[in-house]
Ligand SMILES: Nc1nc2c(c(=O)[nH]1)N[C@H]1C(S)=C(S)[C@@H](COP(=O)(O)OP(=O)(O)OC[C@H]3O[C@@H](n4cnc5c(N)ncnc54)[C@H](O)[C@@H]3O)O[C@H]1N2
């Protein structure tokens with residue numbers, strides 16, 4: 348075996364892989380003939396020549412009268428030339444064949460009708476006026492498309508005009524995706540604890556489709572080296588690329604490398620990347636075999652780093668490249684040297700500059716895939732990047748779409764999802780929210796990392812909300828109320844622990860799930876605990892932190908905690924019981940200058956609309972008496 352879980356820089360690994368594939372002639376074009384009408388997105392294998400000229404006959408370019416130019420030579424306003432349709436001129440329409448013997452066309456609106464059966468012309472025309480001659484557009488045998496061109500929708504029209512009904516394109520790369528693992532079950536089955544639904548197969552197939560692969564999904568192969576060996580061996584001749592999913596690392600049931608080695612050669616096992624470390628690159632029977640790490644983000648990255656360039660080399664074209672932009676990093680990222688760290692995040696435009704907010708870096712976190720629109724690479728010689736630095740990021744969607752985002756940060760509230768739906772439907776604006784808690788939300792507005800922040804911070808000294816906290820950091824700000832909302836204890840349905848208030852949290856056996864420090868809910872809890880003279884250290888689970896109301900409710904629902912503090916709406920969604928503890932003010936904080944921002948203005952239109960307020964009241968646990976009103980300024 349060439350390398351066993353070595354850490355090879357990915358460029359080096361790719362170069363090694365590519366040169367081995369060149370040696371076995373893998374990138375040699377393989378072609379097939381297909382119908383032009385089905386060719387969009389395919390890559391031409393050869394130059395495509397016109398089968399006929401366009402136009403293929405001399406045609407009138409206008410509605411008018413076909414004439415012989417020499418007959419009009421003396422036409423003047425003062426001495427018009429009279430012609431007789433049917434005798435020395437003919438009525439034609441746009442696209443009609445130019446009749447034999449005629450060489451120009453005069454538009455109907457340039458002609459006068461002095462008497463029936465006669466037309467009068469007051470300006471001469473030259474031969475060819477308003478005529479499209481044979482081959483004016485292109486001639487038979489002319490090259491319409493070069494080899495290795497990606498066929499666009501508009502190309503189809505031109506090809507068909509040139510009589511090209513079928514053409515030679517590169518055969519699509521055929522990939523076989525083999526999901527492996529005793530714990531993996533088909534997505535059609537409800538997974539039992541310990542079982543994992545085979546989400547990778549469909550996900551990676553869809554990713555590969557964007558790079559021009561046709562992927563077939565093999566049935567799930569158990570962790571048995573003989574079964575995996577057979578699955579690969581039996582299919583080696585039928586596919587261009589074989590992908591073995593999971594079983595790539597050094598676990599007891601990780602057989603991918605061993606199987607590849609039996610059938611051919613492992614070139615690389617282990618990349619100096621994070622995620623994606625255990626990837627395997629091998630060759631058997633002149634075919635590339637790739638061992639994809641099982642975690643979704645790891646597998647996705649290997650698609651980007653290896654399977655994408657593989658296809659680009661074969662098709663000699665680039666796929667889904669939206670380029671790079673420079674953006675300000677909103678959070679410090681620490682990275683291990685020696686490893687290229689890839690971080691997915693969300694980029695949006697705030698106050699004329701792009702801001703990049705990293706998402707969770709866990710390789711198994713599917714929600715990162717849902718939210719991301721950009722990828723950052725921290726090179727292996729770097730220890731990371733500091734918050735506030737300008738960095739280069741790789742876009743994963745077009746810049747025009749990035750510009751549609753309105754960034755909201757701070758505390759999480761379910762109404763933000765509702766606002767997002769309203770904004771998308773009415774104005775094509777997309778809310779991009781990240782949840783960092785109220786205090787960090789204020790910091791984000793101060794640093795101009797977001798246009799809005801949700802805040803609900805109770806000042807224990809005054810009983811008022813938000814203003815005193817914001818004043819400490821910001822000048823020129825505005826607080827606009829989003830809603831008054833009920834906070835309380837979220838407990839299991841039927842309240843089996845008989846919890847009636849905070850005092851019950853210290854009862855023996857009662858477990859609690861908390862919100863993160865800096866969140867408004869946490870401040871509220873600590874305020875109440877202090878008021879009731881309850882020692883937080885006596886609460887079992889006080890140290891367990893979640894980032895959203897829904898996450899707290901989900902913990903209670905799943906029996907992982909007996910109760911948590913959160914809003915009524917979260918309890919309702921999970922069909923849990925709720926013990927109200929008080930009403931709080933949830934406001935949106937923004938810089939005064941952003942009040943005139945077009946996206947912010949639309950958001951204010953949404954939240955002040957009756958339609959929105961009605962929807963909010965329907966959810967329950969919210970009051971809209973102050974919604975949309977300026978409740979603080981400074
Ligand atoms: N001792 C070591 N342990 C691990 C190492 C290591 O170097 N030494 N590397 C870690 C890294 S990094 C990764 S990434 C994973 C990769 O593991 P495998 O490729 O061997 O995959 P499995 O362990 O079989 O599965 C991991 C995980 O992937 C998910 N999975 C697998 N198949 C599917 C599928 N078809 N659909 C959805 N999800 C799937 C699943 O969550 C598995 O639990 O190894 C670390 N360990």
Ligand code: MOO
Pocket residue numbers: 620621622623624625640642644645710
């Ligand atoms: O490659 Mo693993 O993906 O770092 O988690």
